[in-house]
Amino acid sequence: MDIEEQNASGKARAVDCAILPLFEKIPFKDQASFLSGHAPWVLTNPALRDFSGKKDEQALIHGNGDEPWPRLLLWGLGKEDKCALADLRNAVAGAVKFCRDRSFSTLGLPVEGLDMFVRKGLATDRDILLREAVVAALLGLCRNDFYRSGPSEDEELPADPERLIFIFAEKEVPEKSSLALRLGAGEAKGVLTARRLGNTPANLLPPAALAGEARRIAENYSFSCRIFDEEQIRDMGMGALYAVGRGSRNGPRLALIEHCPKGKENTAPLVIAGKGITFDSGGISLKPPANMHEMKSDMGGAAAVLGLFTAVGEAPDRERLPRIIGIIAAAENMPGGNAGRPGDIVTTYSGKTVEILNTDAEGRLVLCDALAYAQKELNPAALIDLATLTGACVIALGDYGSGLFSADEALRAAVLEAAGQSGDLVWPMPLWDEYDKNLKSELADMVNIGPREGGAIHAALFLRRFIEKRTRWAHLDIAGPGCVTKSAPLLPVPGATGVGVRLLCRLLRDTGFTLH
Numbered sequence: 001m002d003i004e005e006q007n008a009s010g011k012a013r014a015v016d017c018a019i020l021p022l023f024e025k026i027p028f029k030d031q032a033s034f035l036s037g038h039a040p041w042v043l044t045n046p047a048l049r050d051f052s053g054k055k056d057e058q059a060l061i062h063g064n065g066d067e068p069w070p071r072l073l074l075w076g077l078g079k080e081d082k083c084a085l086a087d088l089r090n091a092v093a094g095a096v097k098f099c100r101d102r103s104f105s106t107l108g109l110p111v112e113g114l115d116m117f118v119r120k121g122l123a124t125d126r127d128i129l130l131r132e133a134v135v136a137a138l139l140g141l142c143r144n145d146f147y148r149s150g151p152s153e154d155e156e157l158p159a160d161p162e163r164l165i166f167i168f169a170e171k172e173v174p175e176k177s178s179l180a181l182r183l184g185a186g187e188a189k190g191v192l193t194a195r196r197l198g199n200t201p202a203n204l205l206p207p208a209a210l211a212g213e214a215r216r217i218a219e220n221y222s223f224s225c226r227i228f229d230e231e232q233i234r235d236m237g238m239g240a241l242y243a244v245g246r247g248s249r250n251g252p253r254l255a256l257i258e259h260c261p262k263g264k265e266n267t268a269p270l271v272i273a274g275k276g277i278t279f280d281s282g283g284i285s286l287k288p289p290a291n292m293h294e295m296k297s298d299m300g301g302a303a304a305v306l307g308l309f310t311a312v313g314e315a316p317d318r319e320r321l322p323r324i325i326g327i328i329a330a331a332e333n334m335p336g337g338n339a340g341r342p343g344d345i346v347t348t349y350s351g352k353t354v355e356i357l358n359t360d361a362e363g364r365l366v367l368c369d370a371l372a373y374a375q376k377e378l379n380p381a382a383l384i385d386l387a388t389l390t391g392a393c394v395i396a397l398g399d400y401g402s403g404l405f406s407a408d409e410a411l412r413a414a415v416l417e418a419a420g421q422s423g424d425l426v427w428p429m430p431l432w433d434e435y436d437k438n439l440k441s442e443l444a445d446m447v448n449i450g451p452r453e454g455g456a457i458h459a460a461l462f463l464r465r466f467i468e469k470r471t472r473w474a475h476l477d478i479a480g481p482g483c484v485t486k487s488a489p490l491l492p493v494p495g496a497t498g499v500g501v502r503l504l505c506r507l508l509r510d511t512g513f514t515l516h
């Protein structure tokens with residue numbers, strides 16, 4: 001679906017259906033007086049009197065066929081004082097899907113209908129609403145039917161609408177508003193990229209293919225990209241990443257992708273590292289069979305990195321962003337004749353040695369080499385990693401919560417602020433020194449697992465052992481929200497969510513966070 005805009009000076013384009021989100025208990029004339037210009041017929045329509053505006057109440061009103069807006073879809077937002085940005089997102093996503101179900105092809109969204117959110121103090125800025133409406137509309141149409149040979153019998157979806165036109169009342173669409181619409185489309189594309197990768201089965205997305213996606217995105221958007229293969233990983237001394245990847249016929253990869261605006265070549269970059277386990281069987285410490293297939297999404301951190309670069313690549317103002325480097329540590333964690341074993345001791349890229357007691361704690365192993373590489377080679381102004389790291393984090397924070405671990409107050413506050421804006425549930429978790437001794441090894445510098453209790457903290461503390469004192473670092477454990485089993489308005493098909501993409505976009509653009 002294309003996102004288009006229309007100003008008030010040109011001839012009004014006909015739409016199949018105009019979408020109008022409305023609060024409960026506020027007289028229609030106060031919320032939508034502007035309709036008298038576009039669709040005066042609606043004001044006398046008895047359907048209006050029947051519509052209360054309760055949350056998710058819907059009414060499709062038909063007017064005359066030769067009107068520019070022959071149909072109006074009213075969508076209830078519920079009470080104004082209980083309404084938040086998420087409710088607007090859900091309403092837009094629901095309304096667009098409603099229109100798809102009826103095969104409407106050109107949709108309209110009167111921007112004046114969004115202005116009341118600003119007037120009522122629910123948002124500070126109309127351009128935020130525009131961006132979020134685009135994101136919601138595009139994510140609401142998300143489907144996952146790449147792998148069917150034909151339409152499925154039970155849920156044959158009509159084609160997506162061709163376009164959603166944002167209808168402005170201004171003679172000229174403000175430049176900032178145009179930008180907001182394009183940013184929204186780019187961010188949605190980033191999230192959809194991350195979801196597609198997360199949902200791709202492991203036989204179709206081995207580590208080399210995941211790294212190949214980084215290359216493809218880099219070529220598409222003129223980023224630079226570098227990929228190390230299995231042999232190079234071993235020879236460079238990334239013993240931990242190598243140990244995880246060696247059990248699979250599909251060898252590990254380390255992919256680097258960089259956005260460097262002109263003139264920023266000598267600035268310290270923001271580095272984002274992602275866990276890219278294309279399948280986590282547990283290795284020799286094999287997982288139980290139930291739901292093991294979900295471990296095809298154990299590359300949600302890497303997917304978020306690639307989603308972010310997609311969004312950055314799509315952004316018309318990308319040159320204004322800081323220098324950003326993504327690192328993807330990709331491996332397939334498999335048992336086999338060449339697999340690493342419990343008890344193996346490996347030397348990591350940092351030089352520190354690790355006694356691998358459980359091959360299923362592989363995320364921290366691939367990440368520790370990526371983090372050490374970043375600090376040794378990339379001079380990060382800040383280093384953030386995202387990883388579907390521990391089941392313990394899901395126990396602690398539930399299916400939708402991400403754990404945030406960081407000793408850097410400013411960075412931590414910025415990530416929490418970004419999460420508030422993107423609508424992600426992120427909660428600060430501790431990095432207690434007292435627990436670090438649980439990682440002591442009799443033989444090597446450390447073991448790769450701690451006690452089950454506080455498992456997410458022990459994993460984070462393991463990573464912290466590879467963080468130098470001067471490095472600003474934050475770790476996001478996204479094991480819960482990386483992949484979910486329930487659908488939602490912005491996630492019509494359960495599975496990989498693309499969590500992290502929008503959060504990182506907000507962090508880059510809309511928090512006070514600065515790198516230097």
Ligand code: BES
Binds near residue numbers: 298390392394449455
């Ligand atoms: N990929 C898993 C963590 C995970 C669990 C992600 C559930 C998404 C949903 C990770 O590699 C893992 O297996 N962690 C182990 C660590 C343990 C062996 C110390 C875990 O959480 O059980």
Ligand code: ZN
Binds near residue numbers: 282362363
């Ligand atoms: Zn594992």
Ligand code: ZN
Binds near residue numbers: 362
């Ligand atoms: Zn894993």
